[in-house]
Amino acid sequence: MSDAVSVYEAMQSLDDVGSGRVKRLLEGGIKIPPQPRVLEELRKLMVRKEFDVRLLSRVINQDPGIAALLFKVVTNAAYRQHQPFESIEDILHAVGVRQTFNLVQAISLTSISGAKKHAQVYEAFWARSQTIAQFAMLIADERVAVCNIFPDQAYIAAIFHDCGVLLQLQRFPTYCAEMRLAEPGRWVQLAEEDQKFNADHCVVGYIVARHWCLPEFISDAIRFHHDIRHLGQHASRTMVAILQLAAELYYRDQRVPNPEWDLVKADVLPELGLNEDALPEFADIIIERFQNESDAA
Template sequence: MNAPSKQPDPADAAARGIRIPPQPQVLVELVQLLADDDYDSREVAGVIAKDPGLSAMVFKIVRSPVFYRGRAAPDTLEQSVIRLGFQQTLNIARAVALSTSIGQETRPAYEKFWQRSRELAQLASLVAAERVSVCNIFPDQAYMAGVFFDCGVPVLMQRFPDYCKTLLLDGRLDFPSLREEDQRFNVDHCSIGYLVARHWHLPEFIAQAILHHDTVPHDELGAVRSLVAIVHLAAHARMNMLKVYDYNWDRIGGEVLAELGLHPDDLPGYLADLRERFEFVPV
């Protein structure tokens, strides 16, 4: 399914019974705090700490080497906020909160989807950290994009219980198969993901990347195109690690590498390096 020719309308989704999940209250409070000029790291950490599950996951992600880059890992949530900065902390908090806001049931399909999203986000953050001088996309932005990229899928699963169910259980979740699911249910998971991103007040370039992520967009330049390429490379790296053939890469791999300034001959070594720095563990 091609990217939509016009901006998605929330009213259209509502008319079809598709519910865009609201932000958790802790995120609303965090955004309100950061909108003021009078706050500090203790207050930001205090808001996040109101949700113990969220604060624990944010802290664990921030302690990943991609975020502290060889320096001593932070020992407290407040130190993590100081290390990351306020906007970057908000980005990570949004990414973590999303998985607890859609499909909280313990159904295997939801668990499989969010595990896949966290792995994709980790790999995207690794690619962004290494390619930041080329693309000017930062690890926290890539992590958030990786989590949100296919978030239209669990939203549609809530509306249509059979949407993507079999595909999720086999662990592939590649883009050609998602296009087939969209055609089957006459929906567009890219558009739904875009509506979630806008409703959660993500940066516009990330929302546009979600909307246009079916391919490497030619009409969207700069940060949008680079971010799409980063997540596609992360997805390819993940499938390579799982020893699953990536049919999508045959279609867009050349454009992805060109956008990220990588030569095709260097790809095997690049994937091996990502594999060495990544572990398939829940975060």
């Protein structure tokens, strides 16, 4: 657990192109969201290795919104062996202190609010992100023996991976219309984003992840979640594979085509110990678990 990373420090880890883009966005008024007070207090306790469950639960309970969302997240089937949870202390004991902290980080990011004129787009964005995050948790739970990625790690990566889109939406008045984000099933295409705005939501998301002190391999996965081939045999590559498969299952559940899947599946499936023959059965298992959970909610 490291101390906070400044935006400037995070920029130093980018290449010249990425750093230049972030600098222009910052100069143009884009705002990297600060961490909520509850998260800062938790981080200080984690850095000092103060893992007293009663103290940690008191801090989390200071923010009823975060506490309520935490209860909602841990109803995911990935934590079925620990359910039901009756208190934040129960969650900390069963899920683990560091794992719970990861979940709180992800939940905190969803507090980013948007302009009222794009309220529906923001609502759709978070619905999409949270659904992909649920799928990512379930994939990690099913493949943990192969991938060594845990549900809380997959959840936080999925919540953060497209957060750069929100910040671009705040920065560019025409971003929503140009990227056609209000259209069902439509999502940002990197080449189009680069051409029209000379911007990259993956780089912006990476800066947010570093500034919020996410683990380096998760930050790298956010940076390259549309470019798995850039990553070597590393946990960040495995995380990107989970994110890409989670997105594919999201599209399947929505019954809309995923324009990216055919381009990445040859890299994604072997990384998760799967192949095209095994994918239909695996996808059915994950989607069924997700739908059963949604029906029970």
